[in-house]
Amino acid sequence: MINSFDFVSFLVIKQLCSLIHVNVDCFGKDVLKIVVSQLKIKNLNMSLVVVGSMAFDAIETPFGKSDKIIGGAATYIAWCASNFTPVKQISVVGGDFPQAELDALTARGVVLEGVQIKKDEKTFFWSGKYHLDMNTRDTLDTQLNVLENFQPVVPESYQDCEILMLGNLVPSVQSSVIKQMRNRPKLIVMDTMNFWMEIMMDDLKHTISLVDVLLVNDSEARQLSGEYSLVKAAKKIMEMGPKYVIIKKGEHGALLFHENEVFFAPALPLEEVFDPTGAGDTFAGGFVAHLAKTKDISFENMKTAIILGSAMASFCVEKFGTQRLTEINAEDIKARVASFVQLVNFDIELV
Ligand code: AMP
Numbered sequence: 549m550i551n552s553f554d555f556v557s558f559l560v561i562k563q564l565c566s567l568i569h570v571n572v573d574c575f576g577k578d579v580l581k582i583v584v585s586q587l588k589i590k591n592l593n594m595s596l597v598v599v600g601s602m603a604f605d606a607i608e609t610p611f612g613k614s615d616k617i618i619g620g621a622a623t624y625i626a627w628c629a630s631n632f633t634p635v636k637q638i639s640v641v642g643g644d645f646p647q648a649e650l651d652a653l654t655a656r657g658v659v660l661e662g663v664q665i666k667k668d669e670k671t672f673f674w675s676g677k678y679h680l681d682m683n684t685r686d687t688l689d690t691q692l693n694v695l696e697n698f699q700p701v702v703p704e705s706y707q708d709c710e711i712l713m714l715g716n717l718v719p720s721v722q723s724s725v726i727k728q729m730r731n732r733p734k735l736i737v738m739d740t741m742n743f744w745m746e747i748m749m750d751d752l753k754h755t756i757s758l759v760d761v762l763l764v765n766d767s768e769a770r771q772l773s774g775e776y777s778l779v780k781a782a783k784k785i786m787e788m789g790p791k792y793v794i795i796k797k798g799e800h801g802a803l804l805f806h807e808n809e810v811f812f813a814p815a816l817p818l819e820e821v822f823d824p825t826g827a828g829d830t831f832a833g834g835f836v837a838h839l840a841k842t843k844d845i846s847f848e849n850m851k852t853a854i855i856l857g858s859a860m861a862s863f864c865v866e867k868f869g870t871q872r873l874t875e876i877n878a879e880d881i882k883a884r885v886a887s888f889v890q891l892v893n894f895d896i897e898l899v
Contacts, residue, residue: 592843593633593634593840593841593843594633594710594711594734594839594840594841594843594845595634595636595708595709595710595711595840596629596633596634596635596636596709596710596711596713596836596837596840597635597636597637597638597662597702597706597709597711597712597713597725597733598622598625598626598629598635598636598637598638598713598715598833598836599622599637599638599639599700599712599713599714599715599717599721599722599725600620600621600622600623600625600638600639600713600714600715600716600717600739600829601620601621601622601623601639601672601674601695601715601716601717602620602622602623602639602640602641602645602663602671602672603618603619603620603621603623603671603672603673603674604616604617604618604619604644604645604671604672604673604674605617605618605619605620605673605674605675605676605825605869606673606674606675606676606688606689607619607675607676607677607678607823607825607868607869608675608676608677608678608688609677609678609682609822609823609824610678610679610680610682611820611822612822612823612868614823614868614869616673617868617869617870618646618649618869618870619674619825619826619869619870620639620672621715621716621717621739621826621829621832622637622638622639622715622717622829623649623653623826623829623870624826624829624830624833624864624870624873625713625715625829625830625832625833625836626653626656626658626833627653627656627830627833627870627873627874628829628830628833628834628837628860628864628873629713629833629834629836629837629840630653630656630657630658630837631837631860631876631878631881632834632837632838632840632841633837633840633841634657634658634659635657635658635659635837636658636659636661636662636703636705636706636709637653637658637659637660637662637663638662638663638700638702638706638725639662639663639664639700640663640664640665640666640672640694640695640698640700641663641664641665641666641671641672641694642665642666642667642669642670642671642693642694643665643666643667643668643669643670644670644671645665645671650663652874659705661703661705661706662700662701662702662703662706664694664698664700664701666694669693669694670691670693670694671693671694672691672692672693672694672695673689673690673691673693674687674689674690674691675687675688675689675690676688676825678823678824682798682799682821682824683798683799683824684767685824687743690743695717695718695721698717698718698721699721699724700721700724700725700728701728702725702728702729707729707730707731709729709733710733710734710735710840711733711734711735711736711737711836711839711840711845712725712726712729712733712735712736712737713737713739713832713833713836714726714736714737714738714739714755714759715739715829715832716739716740716741716829718744718748718751719740719744719748719751719752719754719755720748720751720755722738722740722755723751723754723755723758726755726758726759734845735760735761735836735839735845736758736759736760736761737759737760737761737763737832737835737836738755738756738759738761738762738763738790739762739763739764739828739829739832740752740755740756740762740763740764740768741764741768742767742768742771745768745771745772752772753788756772756785756788756789756790757788757789758789759789759790760790760791760792761790761791761792761793761794761850762785762790762792762793762794763794763796763828763831763832763835764785764793764794764795764796765795765796765797765798765828766778766795766796766797766798769781769782769785769793769795772784772785773785778795778803779805779810781795782795782803782805782810783805786805786807791806791807792804792805792806792847792850793805793806794835794854796828796831797815798815798824798827799815799817799821800814800815801813801814801815801858802815802831802854802857802858804847804850804851804854806847806850809847811850811851811854813851813854813855813857813858814858814888814891814892815858815861815862816858816859816862816884816887816888816891817891818862818865818866820866821865821866822865822866822867822868823865823867823868823869824864824865825868825869826864826869826870827861827864827865828861830857830860830861830863830864830873831854831857831858831860831861832857833857833860834853834856834857834858834859834860834861835850835853835854835856835857836853837856838852838853838856838857839853855885855888856885858888859881859884859885859887859888860873860881860884862884863876863880863881863884
């Protein structure tokens with residue numbers, strides 16, 4: 549059955565056929581289906597490649613504790629972004645990573661050709677404990693395992709990449725993916741964390757110099773720039789290379805900086821925040837997926853993209869790990885975005 553989305557693709561094929569004087573009816577149904585699906589993926593979205601950790605996490609919050617559960621920056625990004633656009637994933641896992649988790653991602657349109665499985669090694673492990681405010685946390689343990697010697701290989705089928713999302717990972721691994729792209733993607737977005745600032749600042753600054761958008765949280769922005777004011781911090785970071793800086797402030801929303809402009813997206817006030825792990829990655833997933841889906845990487849469209857990122861992050865924190873992201877559907881997302889519009893919508897008349 550052809551839905552309205554397919555129907556647009558069908559009309560495009562019909563137009564093209566008429567230009568070369570070919571009757572569209574001479575193609576079989578199967579051929580048309582394949583052409584339609586290719587058009588959907590290649591022309592109606594910008595191709596998105598995601599790089600980052602896939603992990604086991606153990607999390608402690610003031611409200612509970614999880615056993616070893618599925619986590620990792622690229623895992624959260626993929627679960628979120630695949631609501632809007634196909635994703636091509638680059639990562640590495642050990643033989644202990646459940647096949648069912650990989651299958652669940654594949655079923656959502658996440659291509660895993662670039663995910664290496666090291667059968668005899670262990671998956672990256674991270675453990676963290678949140679403070680009472682749920683905005684700050686201590687890392688209790690980081691076991692790099694498969695990440696220690698990870699050398700990503702960009703598959704040929706990923707070379708059409710238009711938006712590259714570098715999720716949190718060893719900075720030299722992030723830059724090696726950029727180097728492997730034959731054509732520079734139209735937009736390179738990078739996330740990172742204090743861990744890399746503490747142990748490899750030079751590598752990190754080199755990778756930052758290669759990207760267009762840097763995503764960090766407020767304390768990371770201060771650590772990276774040496775400035776307390778977030779406005780000054782963003783300016784200093786933009787001098788390092790990125791044209792856009794996004795500073796995430798947990799329950800206080802996110803700021804998007806570009807040249808002398810700044811835009812603010814709030815976080816949805818929630819009655820209960822269960823587990824903030826992965827909220828930043830989910831935010832990043834919503835941000836890049838919106839740009840990919842709308843094929844528009846302008847500053848104006850980035851403003852909408854950070855609203856969508858905030859809306860998606862608000863789901864992530866409602867349950868431990870990726871669980872909530874695996875449950876939501878298009879209707880839930882629509883309703884949540886509508887709540888955001890209500891949150892910031894006001895008329896003002898100056899007297
Ligand atoms: P977020 O809460 O958005 O900062 O991301 C949390 C996720 O980042 C967790 O699922 C961890 O597995 C992952 N993570 C934590 N530390 C690192 C690290 N050093 N490198 C890569 N991923 C990490």
